[in-house]
Amino acid sequence: xxxxxxxxxxxxxLRVSPLALGTMTFGQSDWGADAETSGQIFxxxxxxxxxxxxxxxxxSGGASEELVGKLLAERGIRDRTVLSxxxxxxxxxxxxxLAGNGRKAMLRCLEDSLRxxxxxxxxxxxxxxxxGLTPVEEVMRGMDDLVSSGKxxxxxxxxxxxxxxxRAQTLAEWRDYAPLIALQLEYSLAERGLEYEFPSxxxxxxxxxxxxxxLAKGLLSGKYSADxxxxxxxxxxRVKVAAIHRPSQDNRSERNWRIVTELAAVAExxxxxxxxxxVNWVANRPAVGSVLLGASKLHQIxxxxxxxxxxxxxxxxxxxxxISAPPAAVPYSFMTLLQGGLNADVRNKPAGYSAQA
Numbered sequence: 001x002x003x004x005x006x007x008x009x010x011x012x013x014l015r016v017s018p019l020a021l022g023t024m025t026f027g028q029s030d031w032g033a034d035a036e037t038s039g040q041i042f043x044x045x046x047x048x049x050x051x052x053x054x055x056x057x058x059x060s061g062g063a064s065e066e067l068v069g070k071l072l073a074e075r076g077i078r079d080r081t082v083l084s085x086x087x088x089x090x091x092x093x094x095x096x097x098l099a100g101n102g103r104k105a106m107l108r109c110l111e112d113s114l115r116x117x118x119x120x121x122x123x124x125x126x127x128x129x130x131x132g133l134t135p136v137e138e139v140m141r142g143m144d145d146l147v148s149s150g151k152x153x154x155x156x157x158x159x160x161x162x163x164x165x166x167r168a169q170t171l172a173e174w175r176d177y178a179p180l181i182a183l184q185l186e187y188s189l190a191e192r193g194l195e196y197e198f199p200s201x202x203x204x205x206x207x208x209x210x211x212x213x214x215l216a217k218g219l220l221s222g223k224y225s226a227d228x229x230x231x232x233x234x235x236x237x238r239v240k241v242a243a244i245h246r247p248s249q250d251n252r253s254e255r256n257w258r259i260v261t262e263l264a265a266v267a268e269x270x271x272x273x274x275x276x277x278x279v280n281w282v283a284n285r286p287a288v289g290s291v292l293l294g295a296s297k298l299h300q301i302x303x304x305x306x307x308x309x310x311x312x313x314x315x316x317x318x319x320x321x322x323i324s325a326p327p328a329a330v331p332y333s334f335m336t337l338l339q340g341g342l343n344a345d346v347r348n349k350p351a352g353y354s355a356q357a
Contacts, residue, residue: 001308004049009289010181011206014123014154016082018283018308020052021045021301022212022292027063031238033296035067040298042071048305052082054184054210054292056128057113058089069117078119085113086158088128101127101134103142110151125152126184129159136168144177156210158184162197169205180207182289187211187282189263189324190219190256196332199287208289214282215275217242219251219260221300222267222274226257237296262323266316275300279307281320 006015021042025032033041042053053072055064065085072078087109091099099105114120125146127139146152155178157165165183172179183202185194191213202209215221218238242249260274267274283291295301 002049003045003305003308004051006051007208007289009124009154009210010202010208011179012154012181014082014181016052016290017050018290019050019279019305020054020084020210020290020292021050022294023053023055023064023068024059025294025296026055026067027060028296029060031241031296032060037296037298038067039071041295041301042068043075044298044301045293045305046075046077050305051080052084052290054084055117056086056089056126057109057116058086058128062112062116065113065116069119073118082123083117083119084124084126084156085117085122086126086128087113088131100131101139103138106139106142106146110146114151121151121153123153124156124182125154126156126158126182127160130157130161130164136164136171140168140171140175140177144172147178154178154181156180156182156184156207158210159186162201165207166201166205169207180205182208182210184210184212184292186213187285187288188214188216188220189259189278189281189320190216190251192324192326195326196329199285202287209287210290210292211282211288212292212294214279214291214293215304216251216256216278217249219256220263220274220278222264224260225264226261259320259324262319266312266320269316270310270312272310273303275304276307276310277312277320279304280310280312281317283308284312284317 001018003017003019005018007018008014009016026038027035053068055068057065059065072081087106088101089099090109097104098108110122110125113122125143143152143155147155157168157180165180169180171177183198185198187194187209198209223237224239239252242251263274263278267277270277279291279293282288293301293304
């Protein structure tokens with residue numbers, strides 16, 4: 001499957017590549033890419049057929065948006081590129097209304113993003129995170145106003161509770177606001193927490209999953225192994241930066257090292273890199289509309305844009321499913337246990353059934 005095999009995102013007419021380019025690394029000083037490397041990564045993604053570029057106002061303090069805007073302008077491809085950016089983050093001491101999801105912050109952040117990106121519209125405007133304060137009614141009315149103004153084409157949420165996204169979408173349907181067409185959430189073999197709620201939520205309410213972190217901050221890239229898991233033995237990269245400077249983001253664990261080991265074995269059997277297999281696994285999960293690829297070096301994006309060029313055999317996929325399975329949790333495990341008795345062994349409709357038949 002090539003990147004120029006486009007799909008509509010959620011219940012919308014917006015056509016996007018199954019792999020998107022995430023630009024959080026652009027302009028990032030410690031583990032990211034400088035302007036020259038960012039341009040190389042950008043071009044490699046476009047040359048592979050991709051059309052979906054994602055950034056945020058908070059990435060690299062706004063430098064990511066500036067770089068993306070410059071690259072789009074220099075190549076003259078703004079209109080053929082689906083551009084998404086985000087608001088919510090970006091707090092500044094003494095200015096409580098620069099961050100969060102209130103209308104004042106939302107509008108202010110949009111104007112700043114349009115200026116940095118050098119464009120007069122955003123294809124997909126994303127609320128970056130639930131702030132725990134702003135009423136969902138204010139958020140959805142504000143975002144609907146942005147769509148009506150023409151400055152935003154479509155809207156989405158990132159990093160929110162499932163109940164909040166469900167309430168927002170239901171409110172949009174009830175009040176005829178612009179609907180959410182996507183949810184952006186972390187998803188990988190090492191992080192499968194969204195499976196409890198979000199795939200069924202997205203499918204039921206018409207939202208595609210835009211997943212980030214398919215390589216678990218680089219842990220699944222292929223350059224790490226359980227044999228060299230001590231901090232001093234780690235190669236340079238985000239995993240080492242987290243281990244030394246950001247303990248809350250250190251994702252090394254016995255479970256994850258088992259996943260790394262099994263992923264390497266599966267990758268060897270199919271003749272692909274662990275990174276390609278990890279991305280392929282995510283891209284073929286239920287409700288996933290597009291997978292965000294990040295890179296700090298050119299060879300990294302070159303090795304992941306080909307992740308959909310092969311089919312992972314069912315037996316190998318099952319091995320990855322098993323080694324990475326999230327723990328059973330209430331009430332989901334209990335509901336599964338009860339289904340047979342509740343439905344008296346009744347199955348769903350047979351293939352080809354329709355109400356008109």
